[in-house]
Amino acid sequence: MHLHKEELLKVLEIAAGQGADFADVFVESTSASQIFCEQDRIERVIGGKDTGAGIRVIIGQATAYAYTNDLSVAGLMEAAKTAAAAAKGGQNKAVIDLRSTAAAYDLPILKRPDTVAVREKVALVEQVNNAARKFDHRVRQVTVSYGDTVQQIVVANSEGLWVTDERIRTNLTTNVIATEDGKIQTGYESLGGIIGFELFQENDVEEFALRAAGRAVRMLGARPAPAGRMPVVMSGEAGGTMVHEACGHGLEADLVQKGISVYANRLGEQVASSLVTVIDDATMPGKFGSYRFDDEGTKGQRNVLIEGGILKGYMYDYLTARKDGVKPTGNGRRESYRHRPIPRMTNTYILPGDDDPEAIIASTDKGLLVTRMGGGQVNTTNGDFVFEVSDGYLIENGQIADPVRGATLTGNGPKALSIVDAVGKDLGFTIGRCGKDGQGVPVSDAQPTIRIPELVVGGIVEED
Amino acid sequence: MTLDMQKLAKSVIDLPLARGLEVEAYATRQRSIRVEVSDGEVETLREAAQTGIGIRVIDDGRLGLAFTTNLGKTDLLNTLKQAVVNAESASSDQHNVLPSAKQTKALELLDPSMLDVSIESKIGLAKAVEQAARSRDSRITKVRQSTYSDGFYEVGIANTRGVSVGYEGAYGAASVMVIAEANGQAEMGWSFDFSRVFNELDPGKIGEEAADKAVQMLGAGQVETCRVPVIFAPDIAADFLQVLAPALTGEAVQKDKSLFAGRLGEQVGSPVFTLVDSGLLPDGLATAPVDDEGTPSQRTVVIEQGQLKCYLYNAQSAARDQVESTGNGVRPSFKGTVGTGPRNFYLEPGNVSQGDMIAQIERGMLITQVMGMHTANPISGEFSVGASGLWIEQGQIKRPVRGVAIAGNLSDFLKHAAVVGSDLRFFGSTGSPSLLVEGITISGE
Numbered sequence: 051m052h053l054h055k056e057e058l059l060k061v062l063e064i065a066a067g068q069g070a071d072f073a074d075v076f077v078e079s080t081s082a083s084q085i086f087c088e089q090d091r092i093e094r095v096i097g098g099k100d101t102g103a104g105i106r107v108i109i110g111q112a113t114a115y116a117y118t119n120d121l122s123v124a125g126l127m128e129a130a131k132t133a134a135a136a137a138k139g140g141q142n143k144a145v146i147d148l149r150s151t152a153a154a155y156d157l158p159i160l161k162r163p164d165t166v167a168v169r170e171k172v173a174l175v176e177q178v179n180n181a182a183r184k185f186d187h188r189v190r191q192v193t194v195s196y197g198d199t200v201q202q203i204v205v206a207n208s209e210g211l212w213v214t215d216e217r218i219r220t221n222l223t224t225n226v227i228a229t230e231d232g233k234i235q236t237g238y239e240s241l242g243g244i245i246g247f248e249l250f251q252e253n254d255v256e257e258f259a260l261r262a263a264g265r266a267v268r269m270l271g272a273r274p275a276p277a278g279r280m281p282v283v284m285s286g287e288a289g290g291t292m293v294h295e296a297c298g299h300g301l302e303a304d305l306v307q308k309g310i311s312v313y314a315n316r317l318g319e320q321v322a323s324s325l326v327t328v329i330d331d332a333t334m335p336g337k338f339g340s341y342r343f344d345d346e347g348t349k350g351q352r353n354v355l356i357e358g359g360i361l362k363g364y365m366y367d368y369l370t371a372r373k374d375g376v377k378p379t380g381n382g383r384r385e386s387y388r389h390r391p392i393p394r395m396t397n398t399y400i401l402p403g404d405d406d407p408e409a410i411i412a413s414t415d416k417g418l419l420v421t422r423m424g425g426g427q428v429n430t431t432n433g434d435f436v437f438e439v440s441d442g443y444l445i446e447n448g449q450i451a452d453p454v455r456g457a458t459l460t461g462n463g464p465k466a467l468s469i470v471d472a473v474g475k476d477l478g479f480t481i482g483r484c485g486k487d488g489q490g491v492p493v494s495d496a497q498p499t500i501r502i503p504e505l506v507v508g509g510i511v512e513e514d
Numbered sequence: 515m516t517l518d519m520q521k522l523a524k525s526v527i528d529l530p531l532a533r534g535l536e537v538e539a540y541a542t543r544q545r546s547i548r549v550e551v552s553d554g555e556v557e558t559l560r561e562a563a564q565t566g567i568g569i570r571v572i573d574d575g576r577l578g579l580a581f582t583t584n585l586g587k588t589d590l591l592n593t594l595k596q597a598v599v600n601a602e603s604a605s606s607d608q609h610n611v612l613p614s615a616k617q618t619k620a621l622e623l624l625d626p627s628m629l630d631v632s633i634e635s636k637i638g639l640a641k642a643v644e645q646a647a648r649s650r651d652s653r654i655t656k657v658r659q660s661t662y663s664d665g666f667y668e669v670g671i672a673n674t675r676g677v678s679v680g681y682e683g684a685y686g687a688a689s690v691m692v693i694a695e696a697n698g699q700a701e702m703g704w705s706f707d708f709s710r711v712f713n714e715l716d717p718g719k720i721g722e723e724a725a726d727k728a729v730q731m732l733g734a735g736q737v738e739t740c741r742v743p744v745i746f747a748p749d750i751a752a753d754f755l756q757v758l759a760p761a762l763t764g765e766a767v768q769k770d771k772s773l774f775a776g777r778l779g780e781q782v783g784s785p786v787f788t789l790v791d792s793g794l795l796p797d798g799l800a801t802a803p804v805d806d807e808g809t810p811s812q813r814t815v816v817i818e819q820g821q822l823k824c825y826l827y828n829a830q831s832a833a834r835d836q837v838e839s840t841g842n843g844v845r846p847s848f849k850g851t852v853g854t855g856p857r858n859f860y861l862e863p864g865n866v867s868q869g870d871m872i873a874q875i876e877r878g879m880l881i882t883q884v885m886g887m888h889t890a891n892p893i894s895g896e897f898s899v900g901a902s903g904l905w906i907e908q909g910q911i912k913r914p915v916r917g918v919a920i921a922g923n924l925s926d927f928l929k930h931a932a933v934v935g936s937d938l939r940f941f942g943s944t945g946s947p948s949l950l951v952e953g954i955t956i957s958g959e
Contacts, residue, residue, distance in 0.1 A: 101583055234771075431693055456894075
């Protein structure tokens, strides 16, 4: 990007020039590379560059946002005028002094993906494809998708903030399809982070392929999950979809301020079992949801949301923090320059406890063991949430019994977290793309092994 | 607006580097406005303008793609070069083909009145929706967001096999989400509508529907785990059709990813079930003269009275099955590749009202909200989602229910469809009437 401070300063002065309380500019240039394999073939290779800028003007509680692909000074001025006109303020002249901000910590990238030849990326994808296909004759289809992005950003605002940064993310996903006697099952795995190509030195991609293939084949023999209310143990390797849905979204300050979160007006109250501490941490090296600065230029932080069951704080962006008279917590994120920032999670997890994971299962008479969670959703208004079990087993007399398939678990956030009665000492992360208000951002979630004495399992009652 | 996206796309095809290769360029320009109102005040106003181009190169059967938002001559040439380089790393597939030029129908997708709507009218509409919701019932306590948004788009597609088309269109949409509160319980309700004509959006109807949905859930409780007939409200039935759609593409069948593989001509659903895809539906959101690779749009009956008639195809999957493309080449944006997907996709309505459906149920449930629909598996057909709605006994609505889950397989869902309602409605490009399905497991207490 060939933008100078002086040029952006002019743009900001126009945006903020009509009596705005605040204005900011987010300039982005993202190069993406993707390789897709299916039907035992490299089906397509995609590369491209997406550049643009978003300009925001805030007056009182009103926000105006305009974006453009036109990164010429004239193009940016036009967008700034549009945003300023929409905000319709007074005539105060803005005086802005832009000062550079340095990052508080580093997120090192050892091997930049944009220095790796397409050939090498293709070889990696083929390795996953071949390993999954060789696993079992029932494997019928394997899709493998590799992607990397190099996102360069500049954030400047009317309070003098000037931040430049580069975020490099690399990821790999596979979906394996197994068939037998007319039945079809799938096994999915994903891997990724704010990391370079070293991701594939730290993780064995063949093992990764076998996990997905193993799950698809195992699910062919799994029976439908039972239906009804029962104890549920979530294994540490299962990921963290539950914490993300059951309390994460409800702790985002925009939903809290709108009064559409069950966690609104409950700071300092007991909202979960005393065994439960929930943290959102943007500073973790290599994790998918990490960054040095959020998309408003605020430094990333480790935020304790719930401590020993007590609600400690919410996740804020600039606008919501100003409304509550607090400091932003570094959770202002946007999918791209096309979107305005809103409070979002980063890497969200339940802090490990003291229990032995195996002992938690052994002390459970009858119930469901979740070894991998898929997607989820929450109704923040009443706190009801769901998450998908993509790998699970029955627990019988403290023993892991038959595998089960096709279940969604549903519960109520504050109620479910209040009855957590065991928290293990392990912790396992999974990655995902979290959607909110039409914006998707990379996140990761984790939980130790935990037990919830009752959740509703959305299974099947067989016909009489 | 002029159709210069067509010229832009054509300019890539005319580059000397494109000679001797199979090249396609897909160019779009979009302008949009989104107004969010809360408590009678504008909370957010967003204006957007963007242009982008995606270039597809097929070199000896190998597919390479590249895209850019920078449209200078050098940028376009570099993007084409990148697509050529990307193709070198892909595997060869003789079925990788671009469509040839065919006659297309001109469609009127840009209502001239859309260009004359003032920003004040747009804000006024969002405010009217909020007002309608608030005044509907005293238990409506909060409005999360009342929005109006619109989109103006121009598309140009050109390829080295003679395709060169362009079209433009516009639509407006309004939505609202409200909270009803009583006795310490809060429940949410939402509504949405869209039109290609601004004056056809009815703010009163949108606001009142959201309010009614929230209020009817107040006091919701649980039910016992059971297996009963269920009525899916039109928006929920449409959600299920969206999960079903990928399995009905030739591409999914060819890749062993469909529960409908090898079942052409078979009875896959009950006789009440007729499923249609159309790129030509008047007023449809996905209506256009051509699909996203320039094949003329058509109307296709996919399932007729329960019988599987055909699959949906783009140019590549059609070539593999030696059939004609059904005009279902669909790309997510200029940045993505051409896959196969539905256009306007809907269940043909029957002649029974939702009220008459309820009246014929001894014990069952009307499902009005689901959660986690994105976790339904379009490959295995299995779904298990959170649900809430209204419990029915002896032909009457008894009480609201939440925190339950419903599960099953889409193939059973089709087979056990018993009654199709008369109330067809579109939610985006997918439409459905109410649908009564027998024997659905509800997981509860």
